[in-house]
Amino acid sequence: MKGFAMLGLNRVGWIEKEKPQCGALDALVSPLAVAPCTSDVHTVWEGALGDRHDMILGHEAVGIVSEVGALVRDFKPGDKVIVPAITPDWNSLEAQGGYSMHSGGMLAGWKFSNFKDGVFGEFFHVNDADGNLAHLPDGLDPVEAVMLSDMVPTGFHGAELADVQYGDTVLVVGIGPVGLMAVAGAALRGAGRIFAVGSRALCIEAARGYGATEIIDYHNGDLGAQVMEMTGGKGVDKAIIAGGTVGTIAQVIPVLKPGGRIGNVNYLGSGEFVTIPRIEWGCGMGHKVVVGGLMPGGRLRMEKLASMMVYGRLNVAPLITHRFNGFENMEKSLNLMKDKPRDLIKPVVIL
């Protein structure tokens, strides 16, 4: 079968591979729609996972089941399915402890284009089909449903980690597709005022549509100073970080109220240390919680988030700025994610 792969550092292209084996609990799926992710860009051009060779890329897909293992009960060939980026081993100790995304080791619930080939091939392998696939609900557009693989659950997890409550003032750093879903997730958990940090016009418009009440642009001065001015010196209750660097948390801590929480869902790809300013962190005693986490994946998560789309709580259409047809557009769509033109939020390739 064919797959669009990382050939080596800084090199991508089509390769021919054996169709994956389908274990007793597993499924093979053919993609109907896929999306490239900034993580794919990190993998290829920044070597985030090291120097991989001939590894098929991609972890965002909606597909059609091609084959299932003997022990699979709820899915059969021909079923249309949503595939989460994170596909845990549900009987692992980590999953039993509530952290399925770290099943088998930190971040090890992330398997596509990491421990095995990703979804940009004619077929891809899904471990534990009953536990990790979700049926595509009738009437849900497969192209929009691709946003459920990673963008929606990651952004929403930021709001979960920050534990947004009714009426909270929330700061969201970053308004790429994950940041936009963090804005939507904050509004959908009851936030009052939402500051979104970003500068691209298209993203700003989308952020407002998803519930941001004010936009903060780095170009207008220090992030913290702007927040303190806008809040009359009070700061924010919660913060979600969906962009920036290892230094971003240090910018947010000073504007976070005691008892506040920072939920990070930004993959920190470089830098030795995340830093927390000692004094603004209350000399270690300010109850300012700092946590970051990989999105929860698996079937239940997909079903629940899909239900939010089915019942009209969430409209992901504004995220999808580019639609392509055919595998031949994989490279173009990946390059878009790499180059991030001003009119891009997220591209989808329809197959």
Added chain:
Amino acid sequence: MKGFAMLGLNRVGWIEKEKPQCGALDALVSPLAVAPCTSDVHTVWEGALGDRHDMILGHEAVGIVSEVGALVRDFKPGDKVIVPAITPDWNSLEAQGGYSMHSGGMLAGWKFSNFKDGVFGEFFHVNDADGNLAHLPDGLDPVEAVMLSDMVPTGFHGAELADVQYGDTVLVVGIGPVGLMAVAGAALRGAGRIFAVGSRALCIEAARGYGATEIIDYHNGDLGAQVMEMTGGKGVDKAIIAGGTVGTIAQVIPVLKPGGRIGNVNYLGSGEFVTIPRIEWGCGMGHKVVVGGLMPGGRLRMEKLASMMVYGRLNVAPLITHRFNGFENMEKSLNLMKDKPRDLIKPVVIL
């Protein structure tokens, strides 16, 4: 001063009383807008609090500060304020333990027209002004803000007690004003599908506007049977009870999934026992949580919920079906709550 009072069981009318004393921490407030509540009806015509005499009614108000005690720091005469129905003693053991609404004893955070005169007078007394009043934000209509005293926090507390999470299927029983705010509160905590139980056309329309995806009418058959049919036998993740009787929980338990929660915010005025069907409760082992609770009051709660109105998350206008001007309409508005005509959701009296 004058006040509209319960004269005795089944009797209401205007009385003349001494203006209340203002303690060192307290405030006297003159109402700008007030709303009668079903609780007032229970108090007068059902004797829910026993046979009271010459007790001024009412616990929902927006007002203007008339006088403050010597130790009050953040409020001064002339300030426009939101007054919560529940005004805790914040240094009580119960409040320190996280249950301020029970400060000094179960339900004892409820003081207006219970332990002291209510808000339907020329002046009313607010204990701990700094802890229990909130400044009316600029641009927030005082008439709409009256919904913050009780309707919004009570309905939203139902969603908090039920611990609604992203994508949950939620059942809301009752679509009076509190039930409608429970529907809104569920949607604003991320519910997917929301069933609302009720039959009045105006309330159904409002429920849909607040996020109900389907309406269940008791007249069409058993509540539980309808839910099970609509969910393909799966039932619901969470339930909020904002209407019904001591028997309502028994109807909901069978359609609640294991691990689900029932959040009751309906005042149960009669009946000896709430009943839980043993088998459908998993013989005591189904992890179906049953909890009911009085709304959290106080200043922070008011500020946070007001912020949701200021920033456009919540529009309470559909709740307010009747607006009256002048104290002389107090009795008419109270009678409306008692008679519940089909075109009523909530009346407000503007002063």
Added chain:
Amino acid sequence: MKGFAMLGLNRVGWIEKEKPQCGALDALVSPLAVAPCTSDVHTVWEGALGDRHDMILGHEAVGIVSEVGALVRDFKPGDKVIVPAITPDWNSLEAQGGYSMHSGGMLAGWKFSNFKDGVFGEFFHVNDADGNLAHLPDGLDPVEAVMLSDMVPTGFHGAELADVQYGDTVLVVGIGPVGLMAVAGAALRGAGRIFAVGSRALCIEAARGYGATEIIDYHNGDLGAQVMEMTGGKGVDKAIIAGGTVGTIAQVIPVLKPGGRIGNVNYLGSGEFVTIPRIEWGCGMGHKVVVGGLMPGGRLRMEKLASMMVYGRLNVAPLITHRFNGFENMEKSLNLMKDKPRDLIKPVVIL
């Protein structure tokens, strides 16, 4: 193979059966030590599960692995293992949602002597060996470790459901083996004062040893009245129910403070309704949480609780009042659980 079985209602005896099949993820285990449980008594003599025929009894065992399926990674024949009474399907939607004991349906994580043969046979089947077995730690007595299958996790879960916190005053109803573990579990979560309700001398002595500070005997008068007298009218912060009937919760509600929690781990075998007294429940608004739940099972739970025994936090020796050697004593030990002589807490049969 041989097994000690329920032959039909009120009848037990030895039967000959096919050795169970071992699926790809599963294990066959031979018991080293087993214990009968009151649930076995309910099953046989009260028909709690209906009229079963030739079903091997038992769900508390430590054993030695005899065979493993092809996909099992962490266990091999000859390994000594702790077997939890509850063995979830970890990829089920319920487990993904945090309620593994209800995987596949309410209470359906309980499989032994319920959906399949139990552990009182020469061999028994364990689903998902990697997810549900735990290695017996070196130095841990297999006879004592049998208490980890059900008694310890069930009793401790009562303290978890009641959410015992530092310094809480806790009421524990019932001081059979589960109630004793509830007392120990409350002390090990930081309870201050602990009232234990029971009357058998041996159990009272054990309860004091596990941390009960006062004993309440039903024979001395109403439970609630005794608690209120002993607490100067204040009542208790939390309650754990490990004995009694469908009416026990109604006795506890009045002595529970607002904001308190009742954690039930008592299997309620008869009665139509659990009742909650309306007024003492704050007319539905007292924040008195009522919840009951089946113990969490699986491997991680067993490993964590075993660690508490290995590191000397918990000594289960006082629970084990009777030790028998050989399968021929299965019936005698089961009869002990049925007859509950005054010198019995829990018997173990060593094989």
Added chain:
Amino acid sequence: MKGFAMLGLNRVGWIEKEKPQCGALDALVSPLAVAPCTSDVHTVWEGALGDRHDMILGHEAVGIVSEVGALVRDFKPGDKVIVPAITPDWNSLEAQGGYSMHSGGMLAGWKFSNFKDGVFGEFFHVNDADGNLAHLPDGLDPVEAVMLSDMVPTGFHGAELADVQYGDTVLVVGIGPVGLMAVAGAALRGAGRIFAVGSRALCIEAARGYGATEIIDYHNGDLGAQVMEMTGGKGVDKAIIAGGTVGTIAQVIPVLKPGGRIGNVNYLGSGEFVTIPRIEWGCGMGHKVVVGGLMPGGRLRMEKLASMMVYGRLNVAPLITHRFNGFENMEKSLNLMKDKPRDLIKPVVIL
């Protein structure tokens, strides 16, 4: 009146001051027993609060009420009381939000020898007596009860912040008096294995007594390497930091399992940044929670923790290595805390 004060940086001594004014809600208390704290040392010799002049030191005391304000209801002159180091303004927004220790601003619930004179005087002022004092229970030694002011609640809060659960493996860094109470607090929340990091013989003996199962000495090599070797490469579930520097968290992160929590209760007095190693923190996605917090104070906290002493859960006697009689020993006892001789854990001065 007389008070033992910080005269200026690096200088202490007795001064004469006006007896404090007692507000309407407040109390004046005369100390019966007091203890110096490492914070007093930081204040005087490290200038942690800046250059203060003639500020009476001390925040750990048991005393006798001398005077109460007109609005105080539950205390009267002559009552023996436990005084918490943290005395919140309970009606503040922060307290309403669950963070009373930050009432009025980050860390601002700490008033003694910070915003006002401390407890090392003939009389000291307590704000909100009803909310912040606790009656000394009959039979509780006032000298031991002094440990309730700060050492017990701070150490236990570490275990709360780390959210220790049954069977958790817990790392406690630091075994001074707070660290020892963190060890005790971890054991009393159900920890299994507990590693304690320290090297003084007396503290090691006390740590074992409070429940540490193994001791780690920095002198024997890298902390993290020792933990990983002792756990077979698995690391720990939770960590409590009660000693060290701004760099200590960076040492602990690598040995913390994903989903783990670090609860810091160590006052970080110097250094610009707390650092979190990026990769071992899962590139921002490992769900390793980092939080630090000032102890919760107030009356309920004191009552609950006192109950643990009254009912024999906690014996603080091993903490108190030095007992002095009379104010004249204040300086000697403070110098002990400064010099930390090997036979010291905590001194108390009895008055």
